[in-house]
Amino acid sequence: MSNPYTPNAGASPDIIVGRDEQTKAFRTLLRRLARGRTHQSMIVTGLRGVGKTVLLNEFAEIARAERWEILEFEASKHDDTKFRQTMASLLKAALLRLSPRARWTERAKRAASVISSFALSVDQQGTWSLAWDVEAAEGHADHGDLGLDLTDVLVAVGEMAQERERGVAILIDEVQFLSTRQLEALIQGIHKTVQRRLPVTFVGAGLPQIAELAGDAKSYAERLFQFPKIDSLDDEDAREALTEPAAGEEVAYDSDAVDLAVEITQGYPYFLQELGYQVWETAEKSPITRVDVESAREGYEAKLDASFFRVRLDRATPLQTAYMRAMAELGPNAQKASEVARVMNRESTQLGPTRAELIDMGLLYTPEHGFAAFTVPDFDKFMLRAVPTLVIPEVQKRRPKSKKS
Structure with missing residues (x-):
């Protein structure tokens, strides 16, 4: 008999349990937008291993069953140019699936032109293109500002999808790795589609800090999104x-x-x-x-x-490893920065950059001000097994500049 369990990152198990509330909320979101009503988009948060990617894949299947077009990718620390290229390619593909080019209406042609404009602003030298002969729309998605440009293109594609009685769902995993500018642009674009009552939504999945990052990017994000948190199963x-x-x-x-x-x-x-x-x-x-x-x-x-x-752990520097080992020594709960510094016999200010690096790498998150916790369940126990002794690297002292004679 074949093994029925699937311990692979993002792999969907034979059955998905304990997530009915989230899937119901997603269905409601799609159906309200399809009827021209507004509804909050979603960013699902949780630790590693709780099934965020699996849930996002389930959302994609639900959306396809509702005849929505899906733009899905995993965020990474790419610059704005790479982000624009990814979005332009996905939007082009979605437009062609919504309507074959031979049957484009005026709205479809306009959406295609705006996508071309959005792509052209990526690289005006022409070393990258969408490989289609659609003239760019002047004055749309060519501002040179990611937020304004993405807003223009989402509105244009949303209007075309609405005409086709369809919808567009942007599903992004690992949302915490989007830059502030990229996250801000997505939020700004979705805000405008909500105001226009267009069938466009952005649903993401990320580590717990994403709710705070979204709020920092745009103050109205907390009103624009739901932030359902998923955890271990009961x-x-x-x-x-x-x-x-x-x-x-x-x-x-x-x-x-x-x-x-x-x-x-x-x-x-x-x-x-x-x-x-x-x-x-x-x-x-x-x-x-x-x-x-x-x-x-x-x-x-x-x-x-x-x-x-x-x-x-293999991604961490010796000092980052020591910081996590000190946290593990204090126990599985969120730890105060000053307490970790005490275990390491350092000042909190000395270790602030290390802590920030670990948060940026997605290894720690801040559940409340001044505290940090592991993003992976049981990581404290692993650190105690993998690093039996806390070894604190010596601080490299800067050599004084030699005086010129």
């Missing part, structure tokens, strides 16, 4: 996430085996998939017992350490 949903895939293969779990699995994983979806996978490889018959789960635990922790956790 006991009932966690049990279902573990047992239902096995039941599909006619394999059962003893209740105490499920109890132990939920205790080990704390209900985190990714951890449940990884433990389920290891248990499936270990168990020899049905029903799966508590002993089977215990036997799989070592392999489960080793797999998480080698991939899910290690890939994040």
Whole structure:
């Protein structure tokens, strides 16, 4: 029998449980916009491993079933030029799917011209293009300002989609890696489409700090978006996430085996998939017992350490590693910057840049002012295993400038 568990980043499990509230809210969003009504867009927040990407993929399937066009990509630390290129390419493809070129109406032609203008502003030297012979629209999406240009193009595409009785959903994963200017431009563009009652929405997924970043980018973001937070599954949903895939293969779990699995994983979806996978490889018959789960635990922790956790630690400098190790020594909760500095025998001001770097890398987030927490569940335990001793690098002292004679 094939292993029914999928411990891969963003891979959808056989069943998605515990996210009915979010999928219902997304359906409501699409249907209200389709009727010409306004509704808040969404940015889903949560730690690593809680299923944000899986949920975003589910949103894409829902939108396709509702006959919406999907623009989806994973954000990364690209400059504005790369962001513009990505958006222009996706908008062109969406426009052509909404209507074949041979059947373009005046609104469709105008939308195409505005997209060309938006693309041309990326590179006026012509070293990059959309590879279609549509003349750019003068005075639209050619301001040289990302916010104004993106607003023009979203309105033009939204008007064309509305004419076709369709909609456009922009789905972006890892939203926290958008630059402030890029996030601000998206928010500004969506704000205008809301004012025009156009069927365009931006739905993202990101780490917990994105709600604060969105508010910093535009003060009205909190009124424009919902920020649903997803976390570990409750006991009932966690049990279902573990047992239902096995039941599909006619394999059962003893209740105490499920109890132990939920205790080990704390209900985190990714951890449940990884433990389920290891248990499936270990168990020899049905029903799966508590002993089977215990036997799989070592392999489960080793797999998480080698991939899910290690890939994040390997990106850190020695000082960043020491900062996270000091946090882990203080426990799993959010830690005060001054307390971490005390453990490292440093001043908070000395470590401020290191803390900011870790936040920028997506390894830490700030649940409240002055505190930081890991973005990955159980990362504190991993740090204690992986770095048994706290080693604090020496501060490199600057050499005094030599005096000229």
